[in-house]
Amino acid sequence: MPEIAEKDLPQNLKALWLKGLSAIQTNNLAYAISLLQAVVKDAPGFLDGRKALRSCEIQLVGPPKKKGGLFGIQTGGVGMMKLASQAKKDPAGTLPLIEKELEKEPYNEAAAELLFDIFMKLELHDSAAFALETIRKGCPENAKLMHKLAEFYLTHNQPLTASEVYNDIIKHHPADSAAIKGSKDASARASMQKQKWDENTDMRALIRNQAEMEELERASRTGLTKEQLEERRDRIIEKYNADPNHLLTVKDLAAIYEQLEDWENARTFYEWAHTLSNGDVALATKAGHMKDRAADAHLKQLEASAAADPDNEELQAALAAHRAERMAIVVEEAKKRVEVNPTDPQLRFELGSAYYNAGDYSAAIPQLQQATRSPHIRTKVLLLLGRTFKAKGMFDLSIKQLSDAIADLHAMDNTKKEVLYEKGIIHDEMGDKVNALECFKQIYEVDYGYRDVAQRVESSYH
Secondary structure (H helix, E strand, O other), rough: OEEHHHHHHOOOOHHHHHHHHHHHHHOOOOHHHHHHHHHHHHHOOOOOHHHHHHHHOOOOOHHOOOOOOHHOOOOOHHHHHHHHHHHHHOOOHHHHHHHHHHHHHOOOHHHHHHHHHHHHHHHOOOHHHHHHHHHHHHHOOOOOHHHHHHHHHHHOOOOOHHHHHHHHHHHHHOHHHHHHHHHHHHHHHHHHHHHHOOOOOOOHHHHHHHHHHHHHHHHHHHOHHHHHHHHHHHHHHHHHHHHHHHHHHHHHHHHHHHHHHOHHHHHHHHHHHHHOOOOOHHHHHHHHHHHHHHHHHHHHHHHHHHHHHHHHHEEEEHHHHHHHHHHHHHHHHHHHHHHHHHOOHHHHHHHHHHHHHHOOHHHHHHHHHOOOOOOOOOOHHHHHHHHHHHOOOOOOHHHHHHHHHHHOOOOOOOEEEEHHHHHHHHHOOOOHHHHHHHHHHHHHHOOOOOOOOHHHHOOOOO
């Protein structure tokens, strides 16, 4: 069974595919999922459709639920056992049933492994890799499946990618000797592949490359002083100068600059890594964040100078102008990120936050409302949405958002205290002393020293 592209779809499926893309653009994810399920059911080799389907499911369901299990290994329950048995008899016919399971839990490890096995039987190798790459993204601590993915890449003559997978395993399981050895061996194979070495090539050079890779892995797993980081940076720069187009070296260099808080250089090398990766969205996002950090650092320096010389009108005016310019840039950068990936709730939240900080509350509201669809960030989105309605004087709507946030919180952690305090302040501004005091008392019962709740609660008894 061959893997196919959009141009190979029959006309009826192409129409469904285009409808699905349109639904994604309008953020109608549930409808998009139903359309894409139908497409991949009749065209199981259409990988782009499966990727779009999984992306929609992840947006709706949110991050994976953390479960127990040695080395992240989990079982899939009775339902998956039945599907595994059915797959032996009818591999292709079982695919839609597995996709239904993934619709409910896109990071279902047992379902992803079964999907991988079926695709391998059907010789849909790119689809097989994608099944486990999803787990690598959401559940990278699952050593069993990550080893399986690394072995797949080695078998298919992709040692560099296999080395990256092994390095991911080591991050979560530093004592995994098989991953450590696999990383070194895969890196050596990648070097041989790149330089077209054969078995008769100078092995001393090969061993030296392995030693360097091992040193880099060891350094990445341990805390380093600034001096040690700078030494490592200098060694990576030497490798970069020898080959500026080596993606792993560029990513290492970007990461080391980030650790050194050299934001400008980190941004430069993340951008170059993005170019070398043929458009890795995660690297582009990293570059954008480094740009933000650099601008924030410059703003803090200016604020410190202005605070030290409050009578300097020129300096104060420069600070005000820079703040306004910075806010405008943050909004524009956040808008660009949303335009690239409009279904990402985290990017919607960042845009809503940018609008809020710029004082454009009306523009912030629709962005934040879309971001509430992600359970992973829902609480902090509702908190900011409550503050946004408060800033517009819409106290009843603000109370509603904060109440929804509290309903999602169970433990009295710092987040719940912050939401309760904000709600109490709004009740107080509305003249609702009873409900305001109730919010403050809930905090007072567990944290006497939180802000001014002790004074507010105790004064009510006099």
